[in-house]
Amino acid sequence: MPVWLRERRTGVGRPAERSRAEVTAAAIALADREGLAAVSMRRVAAELGTGAASLYRYVDSRDDLLDLMTDEVAAAYRLPEPGGPWLDGLLEVGRQGHELMRRHPWLPELVLTRSTLGPHGTDLLEHVLAVLAGHPAGAGRKLEAFGVITTLTAALALNEADGGAGARQRQGAYLAHVIAEGRHPHLTVALTAGPTVPAPRFEDTLSRVLTGLLGGPE
DSSP states (O other): OOGGGSOOOOOSSSOOOSOHHHHHHHHHHHHHHHOGGGOOHHHHHHHHTSOHHHHTTTOSSHHHHHHHHHHHHGGGOOOOOSOSOHHHHHHHHHHHHHHHHHHSTTHHHHHHHOOOOOHHHHHHHHHHHHHTTTOOSOHHHHHHHHHHHHHHHHHHHHHHHHOOHHHHHHHHHHHHHHHHHTSOHHHHHHHHSSSOOOOOOHHHHHHHHHHHHHOSOO
C-alpha cells in the first residue's frame, strides 16, 4: 500500500515528537547535501536527532522515504491556470521540472527508476490534463504526454549533470580517434559535414517530442 494511504503508527510510550513532513524534509536536505546514496533510515534519524527506530512510526522503509521525497519536491511547482496554447502550457511544466531537477540533483534518478505518484504528483498530472482538455487526442495519449515530460526532463537533467567539461573532452577525443580510424563513414559525415551545430536547448528538444506526440500547437 502506498505510504500516503497508511496511517501513521502511534507507537507505545511517549507520543511521537516528529511528523512525516519533518522526516521528508530531513531526507531531502540530506540528499541535497550528500547525494541520494547518503539517505538511509539511520542517517535521516541522525538529521532529526533521534534513533532510527523512531522513524518507523512514519515510514516502513527507505523506499517510503524515497517516494515521499519525490512527491514533496513536486509541491514546488507554481503553475499558472491553464489557458492559451497547449504547447506553451506543457513547456512551462517542463521548464519548472527542469529547474527543480537542477536544484535537487538526486531527483532525476528517482524519476527514471521509480514509478511514484503521490498527492503533489497527482496535482501535477491533473494540471497537465487540464492544459490538454481541449486537445483532440485521446486520454491515453494525454497520459503519455505527462510521462514524456517527466521522463525526458529527468533524462536530460541527468545528462547535463554527468556532462561536465571533462566528460565532453574525453568524448571529443574518442570521436576524433573514430573519425581518423575511418571505419564509421556515416558517423564521420555526421560529425564533420558543415559548421558545428550547438546542442539543442532543453525546451527545443521537449517541444519537438511533444509536437511529434500530440501534433502541432493550436
